[in-house]
Amino acid sequence: MTDAILYTVGSLSGLGLVSAFVLFVVASKFKVYENPKIGQVEEMLPNSNCGGCGLPGCRPFAEALVEREDISDLFCPVGGNDVMKSISTFLGKDVAEKDPMVAVLRCNGTCEARPKVNTYDGAKSCKISAMTFAGDTGCDFGCDGHGDCVAVCDFDALYMDPVTHLPVVITDNCTACNACVLECPKNLFELRPKKKKDLKIYVACMNEDKAGIARKACSHACIACNKCVDVCPKDAITIENNVAYIHADLCTLCRKCAPVCPTNAIIETGFPPKKEKTEVAPAKVSTIEELKLN
Amino acid sequence: MLKTFPKGGLHVPDNKLSEKEAIQSINLPKTVQIPIAQHIGAPAKIIVERNDKVRTGQVIAKSSGFISANIHSPVTGTVTKIDTFLDSSGYKNPMVSIRVEEDNWIEEVDLSTEVNSEITVSKEEILQRIQNAGIVGLGGATFPSHIKLMVPEHAKAPEILLINGVECEPYLTADHRLMLEKPDEIIIGVQILMKALGVSRAAIGIENNKKDAIKILSERIKNIKGIEIVPLKVKYPQGGEKQLIKAIIKKEVPAGKLPLEVGAVVYNVGTTFAVYEAVQKNKPLIERVVTVTGKSLVKPSNFWVRIGTPIEHLLQAVGGVPENTGKIINGGPMMGKALKDYTVPVTKGTSGILLIPKEKSNRRPMQPCVRCAKCVDVCPMGLEPFLLMALSDNKLVERSKDDNILSCIECGSCSYICPSSRPLLDYIRLGKADVNKFLKSQKDGK
Numbered sequence: 001m002t003d004a005i006l007y008t009v010g011s012l013s014g015l016g017l018v019s020a021f022v023l024f025v026v027a028s029k030f031k032v033y034e035n036p037k038i039g040q041v042e043e044m045l046p047n048s049n050c051g052g053c054g055l056p057g058c059r060p061f062a063e064a065l066v067e068r069e070d071i072s073d074l075f076c077p078v079g080g081n082d083v084m085k086s087i088s089t090f091l092g093k094d095v096a097e098k099d100p101m102v103a104v105l106r107c108n109g110t111c112e113a114r115p116k117v118n119t120y121d122g123a124k125s126c127k128i129s130a131m132t133f134a135g136d137t138g139c140d141f142g143c144d145g146h147g148d149c150v151a152v153c154d155f156d157a158l159y160m161d162p163v164t165h166l167p168v169v170i171t172d173n174c175t176a177c178n179a180c181v182l183e184c185p186k187n188l189f190e191l192r193p194k195k196k197k198d199l200k201i202y203v204a205c206m207n208e209d210k211a212g213i214a215r216k217a218c219s220h221a222c223i224a225c226n227k228c229v230d231v232c233p234k235d236a237i238t239i240e241n242n243v244a245y246i247h248a249d250l251c252t253l254c255r256k257c258a259p260v261c262p263t264n265a266i267i268e269t270g271f272p273p274k275k276e277k278t279e280v281a282p283a284k285v286s287t288i289e290e291l292k293l294n
Numbered sequence: 295m296l297k298t299f300p301k302g303g304l305h306v307p308d309n310k311l312s313e314k315e316a317i318q319s320i321n322l323p324k325t326v327q328i329p330i331a332q333h334i335g336a337p338a339k340i341i342v343e344r345n346d347k348v349r350t351g352q353v354i355a356k357s358s359g360f361i362s363a364n365i366h367s368p369v370t371g372t373v374t375k376i377d378t379f380l381d382s383s384g385y386k387n388p389m390v391s392i393r394v395e396e397d398n399w400i401e402e403v404d405l406s407t408e409v410n411s412e413i414t415v416s417k418e419e420i421l422q423r424i425q426n427a428g429i430v431g432l433g434g435a436t437f438p439s440h441i442k443l444m445v446p447e448h449a450k451a452p453e454i455l456l457i458n459g460v461e462c463e464p465y466l467t468a469d470h471r472l473m474l475e476k477p478d479e480i481i482i483g484v485q486i487l488m489k490a491l492g493v494s495r496a497a498i499g500i501e502n503n504k505k506d507a508i509k510i511l512s513e514r515i516k517n518i519k520g521i522e523i524v525p526l527k528v529k530y531p532q533g534g535e536k537q538l539i540k541a542i543i544k545k546e547v548p549a550g551k552l553p554l555e556v557g558a559v560v561y562n563v564g565t566t567f568a569v570y571e572a573v574q575k576n577k578p579l580i581e582r583v584v585t586v587t588g589k590s591l592v593k594p595s596n597f598w599v600r601i602g603t604p605i606e607h608l609l610q611a612v613g614g615v616p617e618n619t620g621k622i623i624n625g626g627p628m629m630g631k632a633l634k635d636y637t638v639p640v641t642k643g644t645s646g647i648l649l650i651p652k653e654k655s656n657r658r659p660m661q662p663c664v665r666c667a668k669c670v671d672v673c674p675m676g677l678e679p680f681l682l683m684a685l686s687d688n689k690l691v692e693r694s695k696d697d698n699i700l701s702c703i704e705c706g707s708c709s710y711i712c713p714s715s716r717p718l719l720d721y722i723r724l725g726k727a728d729v730n731k732f733l734k735s736q737k738d739g740k
Contacts, residue, residue, distance in 0.1 A: 117634075118634055118635075121656055121657045122657065122717060122720055123660070123717035123720040123721065125720075125721075125724070127724055128717070128720045128721070128723070128724050131723060131724060131727065132384060132631070132720075133383070133384020133385065133634050134380075134384050134385045134386070134634070140385060140386060
């Protein structure tokens with residue numbers, strides 16, 4: 001009886017010792033050293049795994065931050081400067097400082113402004129619709145309105161306006177992760193500096209058609225009339241391919257351009273209403289001929 | 295037992311409304327717009343300028359690159375505009391707009407209607423003439439025809455020439471009428487292609503619902519060695535290149551490979567006729583047969599149409615668009631694409647215009663997949679469309695590549711059969727585009 005117990009205890013203990021030895025050898029032989037800082041840095045990151053930094057997720061980003069010597073080209077748009085600063089002090093490396101950005105939709109082709117010329121009844125996806133044709137309105141460059149961008153947004157920062165059928169950016173939620181910019185087949189999203197109180201002025205149109213065609217398709221289309229370029233004191237506006245573009249780095253938000261735009265293609269956000277010239281001139285112009293006279 | 299392809303396929307009502315209508319000439323429109331990208335490959339380079347006078351058959355855009363084709367003026371007139379216009383892709387693309395004045399052909403072209411049956415030109419000359427004439431595959435893929443004749447040195451030598459006279463797409467009758475009206479020319483075209491390829495065998499595959507065409511062509515080949523007519527079972531998509539090869543020579547083209555891999559070269563009957571005209575008559579490809587059809591039309595017809603003719607002009611020729619028309623489709627009902635606008639021009643790849651009444655033109659709302667696997671049953675390439683759709687929707691690019699999404703021939707059988715009306719093909723097309731983009735980025739990365 002005691003023999004059986006002793007034999008059992010002995011053999012099991014021997015097995016345990018052998019296994020422990022094997023495990024010890026394997027563990028020391030194939031040991032992978034991992035910098036403990038990676039885990040700590042990962043904890044500091046937002047862990048949203050959005051891919052906004054350009055890497056597949058927060059863990060690879062943390063690895064890159066710890067392992068690379070020069071991390072000035074790495075930036076987490078979701079965490080922003082605060083997170084990057086704390087990582088900088090933790091790792092003792094210099095990081096880039098960037099202005100917080102926010103996505104803007106460069107299309108203001110609401111249902112009223114941009115009448116439909118035919119019906120699309122295919123799959124409800126902007127990408128498929130864009131592969132099929134240029135869109136069910138006269139404008140080849142505008143928003144298709146099937147909401148691919150809303151589906152791709154991880155931060156609930158986009159929703160489709162049921163009236164205009166255009167996506168709306170909720171500025172407070174937007175982390176500038178770039179997902180919508182990459183998703184939109186018409187390339188309508190752009191990241192612009194958020195600035196204080198979300199002050200932005202941008203041209204909400206990408207229509208590269210000539211003025212007459214663009215204006216006929218959409219009453220909010222940029223017609224490349226040059227008025228904003230003339231009025232801009234800082235030369236921050238350029239016209240390329242029949243579309244005006246406001247360079248955010250040069251723009252001082254003086255608000256001179258928006259009122260002169262004959263088609264309301266320039267959008268201002270975050271400003272208090274102007275006292276004297278509160279009304280932004282509505283699109284009075286009905287024909288291109290009249291426009292040219294002005 | 296008629297030959298056919300073994301995997302998948304389905305029976306679609308063929309609705310060949312215009313099969314008894316002889317091909318008519320149509321009067322020239324006032325202006326033509328000629329897209330410079332009517333073929334697969336690099337767009338041609340425009341060599342005319344605004345206000346230039348051009349003659350019928352003159353080159354207006356030269357082939358630019360290995361896979362590309364010349365484009366000729368289909369009319370005599372003045373170039374009025376070189377600009378972007380809407381084409382059948384639904385986007386604006388560069389085109390040459392010509393105001394039609396008369397129809398004065400360039401001198402080199404032999405305009406006689408006699409059949410010239412003697413093939414005197416050499417192999418190289420045949421290739422040169424086909425290339426100069428800007429011939430592309432008229433079955434719809436618009437692949438430049440001369441490239442198929444340039445067999446690479448290390449590749450397998452071609453053994454058999456297959457001529458595609460299947461026309462499995464419902465409603466369309468352009469190839470059928472051409473076989474009935476120009477059988478001699480087609481047979482000579484086949485002989486020209488046989489000579490150019492250096493093959494001794496050719497087979498013309500015709501679907502068995504075109505018995506008259508089979509009969510006429512069989513009579514014509516009685517005294518000619520090496521050519522046979524193969525009647526094929528009526529099954530969609532019998533006219534797909536890989537399906538035709540499988541049906542006739544019982545060999546399967548490996549995924550991602552060309553038909554040459556199994557020793558076959560395939561040409562459409564329309565292309566064969568164009569080859570005849572180019573080699574024997576020196577005539578460039580500036581017109582083709584277009585079927586204008588639809589159940590609501592009083593008289594569905596077949597026309598000889600100059601490239602660049604606005605589709606509006608064709609619709610006028612059949613008595614205008616009936617009121618209840620919901621969609622106008624460029625091509626047939628299975629593979630064609632609804633047009634955004636009637637002003638788009640006929641191109642080398644336009645085989646038919648189909649009018650669908652309003653009540654039949656709308657898609658049914660999409661329902662959840664019920665896993666009935668009907669799409670798997672009908673897929674002629676042996677793919678799993680329901681899976682490919684899911685992969686494409688979830689952006690699983692590498693997996694869809696491994697599941698051979700690129701083998702899809704976009705025949706539309708899966709979308710047709712789906713009881714839940716799921717847009718399978720739309721998503722597969724998206725997936726194919728994503729996979730191609732991914733492969734390109736990988737290639738560039740290396």
